[in-house]
Structures are given as C-alpha cells and as structure tokens.
Amino acid sequence: MNNSEQKIKKFDGMKPIDTRKEWKLLYYQHGRPGLEEGSKFKGICRYCELMDMCPLPKPEGGVWRCTYYRPFQKKSNLYNHVLGQLEKAKDVVPFDNDICRILTETMNEIVVHFPVKMKDGRVKVLTGYRVQHNNALGPFKGGLRFHPAVDIDEIKALATLMTWKTAITNIPFGGAKGGIQLDPADFSAEEMERISRRFAYALGNNIGPEYDIPAPDVNTNSQIMAWIQDTYMSTVAPNERNRCVHVVTGKPIESGGSQGREKATGQGVVFLIEKWANDNGMNLQGATYTVQGFGNVGSWAARLMKRQGSKLIAVEDVTGAILNKDGIDPDDLAVYVREHGGVHGYLKADPIDHVTFFSTKADIFIPAALENQITDATAELLEVKLIAEGSNGPTDPEGDKILRRRNIAVIPDILCNSGGVIVSYFEWLQNKRSEFWDLEEVDAKLKKTIVAAYDRVRDAAEKYKVDWRTAAQIVALSRLEMVYKERGIFP
Ligand code: NAD
Numbered sequence: 001m002n003n004s005e006q007k008i009k010k011f012d013g014m015k016p017i018d019t020r021k022e023w024k025l026l027y028y029q030h031g032r033p034g035l036e037e038g039s040k041f042k043g044i045c046r047y048c049e050l051m052d053m054c055p056l057p058k059p060e061g062g063v064w065r066c067t068y069y070r071p072f073q074k075k076s077n078l079y080n081h082v083l084g085q086l087e088k089a090k091d092v093v094p095f096d097n098d099i100c101r102i103l104t105e106t107m108n109e110i111v112v113h114f115p116v117k118m119k120d121g122r123v124k125v126l127t128g129y130r131v132q133h134n135n136a137l138g139p140f141k142g143g144l145r146f147h148p149a150v151d152i153d154e155i156k157a158l159a160t161l162m163t164w165k166t167a168i169t170n171i172p173f174g175g176a177k178g179g180i181q182l183d184p185a186d187f188s189a190e191e192m193e194r195i196s197r198r199f200a201y202a203l204g205n206n207i208g209p210e211y212d213i214p215a216p217d218v219n220t221n222s223q224i225m226a227w228i229q230d231t232y233m234s235t236v237a238p239n240e241r242n243r244c245v246h247v248v249t250g251k252p253i254e255s256g257g258s259q260g261r262e263k264a265t266g267q268g269v270v271f272l273i274e275k276w277a278n279d280n281g282m283n284l285q286g287a288t289y290t291v292q293g294f295g296n297v298g299s300w301a302a303r304l305m306k307r308q309g310s311k312l313i314a315v316e317d318v319t320g321a322i323l324n325k326d327g328i329d330p331d332d333l334a335v336y337v338r339e340h341g342g343v344h345g346y347l348k349a350d351p352i353d354h355v356t357f358f359s360t361k362a363d364i365f366i367p368a369a370l371e372n373q374i375t376d377a378t379a380e381l382l383e384v385k386l387i388a389e390g391s392n393g394p395t396d397p398e399g400d401k402i403l404r405r406r407n408i409a410v411i412p413d414i415l416c417n418s419g420g421v422i423v424s425y426f427e428w429l430q431n432k433r434s435e436f437w438d439l440e441e442v443d444a445k446l447k448k449t450i451v452a453a454y455d456r457v458r459d460a461a462e463k464y465k466v467d468w469r470t471a472a473q474i475v476a477l478s479r480l481e482m483v484y485k486e487r488g489i490f491p
Contacts, residue, residue, distance in 0.1 A: 287364060
C-alpha cells in the first residue's frame with residue numbers, strides 16, 4: 001500500500017460532522033491579493049490538508065478544498081510562537097537571561113495513559129496530558145481541553161500562555177493546561193463521564209486545590225468539572241473531602257461554582273472592547289462585529305455585545321459559516337447551536353465560506369475558536385478595526401505582522417481572554433472562605449481587575465513604543481522577573 005492509499009484508508013473510518021455525511025467541496029471566487037480573480041481558491045484544506053489524498057476527483061484546472069469535519073488543522077507550532085513572543089519582549093527590555101531560561105521551559109509535563117470501558121464492553125486506552133509551566137506566582141492554574149488535535153506541544157504552549165495571563169492580571173496563580181486527544185462526538189455522555197473521571201484519577205495528586213486547579217476549556221464544561229471534582233474528593237479521606245471543593249473551577253453553581261463564571265471569559269472580552277471603544281472614539285451602539293467560534297467564549301461575547309447595542313453580522317464555527325448584514329440575534333443563534341450542535345443550517349442567515357467569513361467588513365472581529373486562525377492568508381482578508389482575541393493563540397506570527405502593517409488594533413489573547421481565569425480565582429477564593437458572592441459583585445470585581453490589566457498593557461505599549469502583544473508579554477515578564485529576583489533561586 002503506498003502512502004496516499006494508507007492515508008485514504010486512515011480517513012476512511014472517520015465520520016463527518018456534516019449532517020449530510022459527505023465530502024463537501026468549496027470553490028472560492030475572489031479578487032483579493034493572493035487569490036486569482038474568478039478562479040478556484042488556491043490553498044490547502046484548512047482542516048485535513050489531504051490535498052492530493054482526497055478520494056474525490058480534482059476539479060478541472062482547479063484546486064479543491066474540502067471541509068471534511070475532522071479539524072486536522074494545519075498545526076503551525078504554537079509553542080514556537082509563544083517562545084518567539086518571549087524573545088521579542090526580551091529584545092525590547094533586557095530581562096534577566098537566567099530567569100528567561102527558566103520560563104522557556106515547563107516545570108512538569110505529565111502524560112497519562114488510562115483505560116476506559118466503552119458502552120460496547122471494549123476497553124479503550126486514552127492519553128491525557130497535564131503540563132505545569134510555572135508556579136512562582138501561586139498554584140498552577142489552567143483549563144482542560146478535549147480535542148482531536150491535542151498534543152504535548154499544544155498543551156505546553158497553552159500552559160505557558162496561562163503563566164503570562166495570571167501574571168498580567170496580578171492574580172496569585174501560575175500557569176498550567178491539560179487535555180485529552182479525543183473527539184467528544186465519538187463518545188456517549190456516559191462514556192464521557194467515565195473518561196473524565198478516569199483521567200482525574202490517573203492525574204491523582206498531580207492536581208489539587210492548593211497545587212494545580214483545572215477549569216473548562218475547548219469541549220469541556222461545568223459538568224465535566226463536577227465529575228472531576230467528585231472523583232478527586234472521593235479519593236481523599238472522608239474528613240478531608242470538603243476541604244477539596246476548590247480542586248477545579250468552572251463548576252456548576254450548586255457544586256461550589258461562582259456566579260458569572262460561565263460567561264466570564266466572554267464578559268472580560270466585552271469589558272475590554274468597551275474600554276478600547278471608549279479610548280478610541282468608537283461608538284458600540286450600532287457597531288458591527290463578527291465571531292469565530294460559538295462555544296462558551298464566542299457565544300457569550302456575542303450575546304454581551306448585543307447588550308452594548310452592537311450588531312452581529314457573521315459567525316463561523318466548525319460546522320460552517322453564516323452571514324446576515326441586517327444582523328443575527330446571538331441569543332436566538334445560541335439556542336439553535338445548543339439544539340443542532342453548530343451554526344450550519346441556521347435559516348435566519350445565509351451560508352458563506354471561510355474566505356467570505358474572513359472578508360466580511362465589520363468594526364470588530366472576535367476570534368473565539370482555536371489557535372492559528374489569523375495567518376498570512378486570512379490576515380489580508382480582514383476588514384475590521386479591532387480584533388479582540390477571545391481564543392488562545394488565534395494569530396500566528398505572519399498574521400500578526402500583517403495586522404500591524406495594516407494598522408488593525410489587537411487586544412491580545414493573554415489580556416483579552418483573561419476574564420475566565422480571573423473569575424476562576426474568585427470562585428477558588430469563595431470556596432476557600434465558604435462565601436458566596438452575587439453576580440453584581442463578581443462582575444464588578446472582574447471589570448476592575450481586567451481593566452487594570454488593560455491599563456498596564458496600554459501603559460507598557462506607550463512606554464516602550466511596541467505593539468500590544470509585545471507590551472502584554474513585557475508586563476507578564478516584569479512581574480515574574482521581580483518575583484524571581486526577590487526570592488532567588490533555591491538553594
Ligand atoms: P468551546 O468548545 O465551548 O467552543 C469552541 C468553538 O470553536 C465551537 O463553536 C467550535 O465549533 C469552534 N471551532 C472549533 N474548531 C473550529 C474551526 N476549525 N473553525 C471554526 N470554528 C471552530 O470552547 P471555548 O471554551 O469557547 O474556547 C474557545 C477558545 O477560547 C479556546 O482557544 C480556549 O482556549 C479559549 N479560552 C477559553 C476559556 C474558557 O473559559 N472557556 C478561557 C480562556 C480562553
């Protein structure tokens with residue numbers, strides 16, 4: 001069997017998310033730079049990169065693109081980008097070399113392989129990761145991601161971003177991240193419960209309420225946090241159990257979760273958009289915005305922007321993209337997505353392709369899906385004034401250069417999506433003190449904390465005359481450097 005036969009075979013067993021259960025071909029017709037006017041879009045499939053392996057015939061003289069469900073995205077190495085960003089900050093501020101060397105490595109990388117019984121009686125062995133990047137500022141903190149593209153490099157990158165995020169926001173946590181390489185669509189609810197519990201059990205004391213505290217991320221939610229909490233609490237001595245409630249954050253309210261945690265990341269994004277709009281004379285009333293990703297972060301950001309009087313005009317998620325220049329009601333779309341699993345088929349908007357989505361003219365773009373979405377190809381398409389990065393690592397270095405050249409303002413990820421970890425900190429504090437704060441209190445504290453971080457980043461950008469991404473990195477490194485210098489290196 002040759003290489004391409006092997007690859008086709010590998011993809012044979014995969015199931016498309018597209019309810020039509022078939023390969024879908026998209027031909028893009030565009031007159032933008034880099035794309036041939038009126039011809040097929042040249043490029044590779046943004047999901048599977050099968051290119052020459054596609055079992056379908058190539059169109060005459062054209063290059064095909066498919067939207068096969070499995071999001072085998074082009075994995076430009078996020079970890080290298082994250083380290084490159086640190087180097088960029090070092091070029092501006094001469095941070096201590098030894099401290100930077102410490103911060104370019106992760107402290108612990110835990111890989112667990114664990115068996116889980118499936119509903120047909122077979123046993124599947126899954127691989128899970130927990131990377132603890134740094135805990136100089138406090139216990140390790142970071143989400144758990146369940147996704148087919150999860151691997152150790154991705155988790156290392158995301159753990160490192162968490163360290164910068166907690167440093168910028170002045171909250172007493174370090175940085176960590178974890179995940180399992182799987183597609184939740186392949187498993188039943190009972191299987192997901194067993195997987196989540198068994199993963200927590202396999203991690204054992206590598207997590208803990210005063211040591212490393214997971215939270216939700218892509219494809220995980222408050223229910224999964226409750227299972228992990230219960231599993232952890234069930235494995236400690238009975239008289240210790242209630243001292244472990246804060247082993248995870250992002251829990252359901254009844255299990256010790258905080259008011260406002262579910263919407264916290266989207267709320268933080270919107271507080272910062274509001275602040276940026278005020279500072280830059282943009283009226284949010286009537287302003288237009290587009291959102292990529294309509295899960296926790298994207299849907300909440302979209303719904304809260306509606307309360308500012310802004311108009312959502314285009315949305316893309318893993319099932320497709322939609323456009324309605326007269327406005328899409330994000331609350332109505334959220335109900336549809338909950339019922340149908342994605343935006344595909346939403347009848348109050350027109351289906352559009354990936355390139356049209358990125359080319360849609362709007363005031364604000366909120367990426368809230370996965371990393372490496374704004375690239376050398378897509379950054380040229382964007383016609384927006386502000387990008388508020390709800391997701392982690394949505395912009396790759398080439399895309400970033402283009403945004404700077406095109407003067408598109410960016411509120412960078414480690415600042416913009418920090419609302420989640422800020423309210424996770426509030427949840428942790430409430431659990432430790434046996435307190436329960438109301439929503440107004442949580443929101444007010446979130447706004448104060450995230451806007452203070454915004455001010456620090458803006459001041460650093462002005463002081464060092466750098467872009468906001470570099471400024472955010474400088475703010476984070478300054479705090480970490482100070483702590484390392486005060487404490488010294490043991491022994
Ligand atoms: P989620 O699983 O709730 O939603 C993810 C969304 O992205 C879904 O709508 C999905 O359809 C979409 N998506 C996936 N692949 C896509 C693709 N190839 N093209 C277009 N859309 C795609 O996840 P979430 O919790 O909302 O996280 C989204 C991003 O925000 C991630 O980068 C995550 O790390 C980051 N983040 C999340 C939190 C949080 O509190 N949940 C906090 C900080 C940062």
